[in-house]
Each structure stands twice: as C-alpha cells, then as structure tokens.
Amino acid sequence: MKWIEGMTGKANEGGVAAELREGAAQDSAIQxxxxxxxxxxxxxxxxxxxxxxxxRPRTTAQIVRHRSWRLAVGWAxxxxxxxGGFSGGVFERHRRIExxxxxxxARLAERQKALLAEQSKQDDEDLLAKVDSDVSREVPSxxxxxAQLMNDGxx
Amino acid sequence: MRAKGxxxxxxxxxxxxxxxxxxxxxxxxxxxxxxxxxxxxxQIFRFLLASTRDVDLAETLTQECFLKAHRNWSRxxxxxxxxxxxxxxxxxxxxxxxxxxxxxxxxxxQVNAVDxxxxxxxxxxxxxxxxxxxxxxxxxxxxxxSVKGLxxxxxxxxxxxxxxxxxxxxxxxxxxLSEGTVKAHLSRALGRVRAELGxxx
Numbered sequence: 001m002k003w004i005e006g007m008t009g010k011a012n013e014g015g016v017a018a019e020l021r022e023g024a025a026q027d028s029a030i031q032x033x034x035x036x037x038x039x040x041x042x043x044x045x046x047x048x049x050x051x052x053x054x055x056r057p058r059t060t061a062q063i064v065r066h067r068s069w070r071l072a073v074g075w076a077x078x079x080x081x082x083x084g085g086f087s088g089g090v091f092e093r094h095r096r097i098e099x100x101x102x103x104x105x106a107r108l109a110e111r112q113k114a115l116l117a118e119q120s121k122q123d124d125e126d127l128l129a130k131v132d133s134d135v136s137r138e139v140p141s142x143x144x145x146x147a148q149l150m151n152d153g154x155x
Numbered sequence: 156m157r158a159k160g161x162x163x164x165x166x167x168x169x170x171x172x173x174x175x176x177x178x179x180x181x182x183x184x185x186x187x188x189x190x191x192x193x194x195x196x197x198q199i200f201r202f203l204l205a206s207t208r209d210v211d212l213a214e215t216l217t218q219e220c221f222l223k224a225h226r227n228w229s230r231x232x233x234x235x236x237x238x239x240x241x242x243x244x245x246x247x248x249x250x251x252x253x254x255x256x257x258x259x260x261x262x263x264x265q266v267n268a269v270d271x272x273x274x275x276x277x278x279x280x281x282x283x284x285x286x287x288x289x290x291x292x293x294x295x296x297x298x299x300x301s302v303k304g305l306x307x308x309x310x311x312x313x314x315x316x317x318x319x320x321x322x323x324x325x326x327x328x329x330x331x332l333s334e335g336t337v338k339a340h341l342s343r344a345l346g347r348v349r350a351e352l353g354x355x356x
Contacts, residue, residue, distance in 0.1 A: 044278075048278065
C-alpha cells in the first residue's frame with residue numbers, strides 16, 4: 001500500500017536536503033486563500049472524524065475476551081497435542097518393550113524345550129546303553145548252565 | 156523544571172493544580188498524570204489517527220504512548236510542555252510501528268487504514284449548502300491525497316502544523332528537528348498541497 005510505504009520509506013527524502021537549505025529561509029505561511037480554506041476544511045474534517053472515533057463505544061473488552069478465549073483454546077489444543085504425543089510415545093515404547101520381552105521369553109522357552117529334548121534323548125540313550133550293558137553282562141552267566149549241559153553232553 | 160515541593164503545581168502544559176496538602180508525592184504524581192491523560196489523550200489520538208488513518212491502530216498506539224509516558228513520568232523534567240513530550244513519544248511509537256511492520260513482513264498483520272474517500276466523508280457541520288459540502292469534501296480529499304504522497308517526516312510536520320496547530324518551535328521539539336528543517340518540510344508539504352489543489356481545481 002502506497003500510504004504504508006510512504007510511512008516507512010524514504011521515497012521523498014532525496015530532494016529534501018536541497019530543500020532544507022532554501023526552505024529554511026522561507027516562511028511557510030499560507031498566501032493562497034483557497035489553500036487556506038482547504039487546510040481549514042481538512043483540519044475540521046480530521047477533528048470531526050477523530051471526535052467521532054474517540055467517542056465511539058469501545059470494544060476492547062470484547063476483543064480481549066475473544067483473544068483470551070482463542071488463546072485458551074490454543075493452549076488447550078497445544079497441551080492436548082503434547083499430551084497425545086507424549087502418551088503415544090510412552091505407549092509405543094511400552095509396546096516395543098513388551099514385544100521384546102515376549103520375544104526373549106519365547107526364545108528362552110524354545111531353548112529350554114530344546115535342552116529338555118536333548119536331555120531326554122541323552123537319557124534314553126544312556127538307558128539303552130545301560131540295558132545293553134546289563135544284558136551283555138548277564139547273558140553269559142544266565143547261559144552258563146546251558147553251556148555246562150552242553151559241555152557235559154559232549155563228554 | 157518541576158518543583159516537587161511547590162504548594163501550587165503549574166504543569167508544563169499550563170494547567171494549574173490545586174495544592175494537595177495531604178497527598179504523598181506518589182499520589183500527587185498519579186493525580187498529575189491523570190490530568191495529563193485527560194487533557195491530552197484526544198489530541199494524541201487525533202494525531203495518530205491522521206497519521207495512520209486506522210482507528211484501531213491509533214487507539215492502540217495512543218494506549219502505548221500513555222503507558223510509556225506513565226512509566227517515564229518520573230523522569231519528565233518539564234523542559235518542554237507535556238503535550239510536546241507526549242507527541243514526541245507518539246511520533247517515535249509510530250515510527251517503531253512501521254519499522255517493525257516492515258521488518259516482520261511475514262507476520263500476519265491487518266491493514267485497516269481507511270481509503271481517502273472514507274476519510275474525506277467527515278466534514279465540518281457548518282457548511283450549509285450541498286454545493287459547499289461537495290466542494291469541501293473535494294478539497295479535503297485533495298489534501299488527503301497530497302498528504303499520502305508526503306514522506307514520513309513531512310507528513311508528521313504537516314499534521315502537527317495544520318491539524319494540531321502547533322507552533323514551529325513545538326514541532327521542532329517534538330520531532331527533534333531544527334526549526335529551519337521544520338520550515339523546509341512544511342514548505343515542501345504545502346507545495347504539494349498547492350499543486351494538488353491547483354492542478355485539479
């Protein structure tokens with residue numbers, strides 16, 4: 001907006017330096033009655049506008065209330081989002097830990113099972129070996145009378 | 156200089172205050188500041204309104220001006236009138252506002268400045284005939300147009316002189332310029348107004 005730019009910019013400052021030298025000597029009194037009248041009307045117009053605007057009912061309280069309400073909603077939403085994010089993070093972490101715990105427990109159970117199976121197999125083998133050994137040791141003595149008979153018959 | 160212990164306080168703006176025998180210095184200063192606010196608030200508001208053409212912004216800046224004045228009231232030494240001191244604060248606030256606005260262009264800021272037609276609708280009620288009113292409205296609009304084309308300093312000086320009817324010395328104090336510079340700015344501003352009125356008369 002040109003008005004706004006004019007407020008901030010230095011668009012018209014360029015020629016001012018030269019103007020300052022010659023202008024300082026000039027009297028700024030108004031010579032032209034038309035200009036004088038226009039300036040008087042302008043002044044009265046600004047005064048009328050300002051008086052009307054100054055005495056208008058103020059809406060500051062409403063604006064402040066509206067702003068504070070919006071601020072409160074904003075804060076509540078932000079808090080809700082933060083709480084949601086935090087609880088989501090906590091939940092996710094808890095779930096991951098739980099999953100890891102279950103996986104570890106499953107691995108342990110599997111290992112235990114394997115160990116038990118291994119042990120059971122070993123026990124069976126030991127038992128069979130023992131039985132074989134016992135049988136091999138017992139048979140000769142058990143067969144001894146038969147062997148004796150056979151021996152006697154041969155004589 | 157402000158004489159704190161004086162029985163009758165004469166404010167720099169010329170307002171004589173009744174002696175307040177029972178009041179403490181703090182209460183007295185508060186009372187005095189209240190008087191200053193009541194007396195000068197409409198003028199500060201009017202100057203800011205004419206400078207910005209934005210009623211809400213003018214109100215906000217007026218509030219800020221008096222808030223700043225209140226904070227620094229104890230440091231006001233009375234070297235200039237209270238009005239000049241307040242006007243200087245208002246001018247600086249206005250400058251800061253536009254500077255901040257330009258620097259912080261990414262911020263969502265609303266421009267509520269009314270257009271020239273709307274600003275020109277306020278007319279002195281004394282004009283009798285419709286023709287005179289129309290002429291006055293046209294003149295006011297032309298002046299607004301020329302004011303719009305002025306630089307920040309020229310506009311400030313012009314409004315202080317021809318709307319607030321301040322003396323050149325007061326304008327020089329309020330703006331921090333020399334009187335010669337103020338005259339030069341006024342001369343240039345008047346030249347623009349003359350050209351605008353003469354060219355379209």
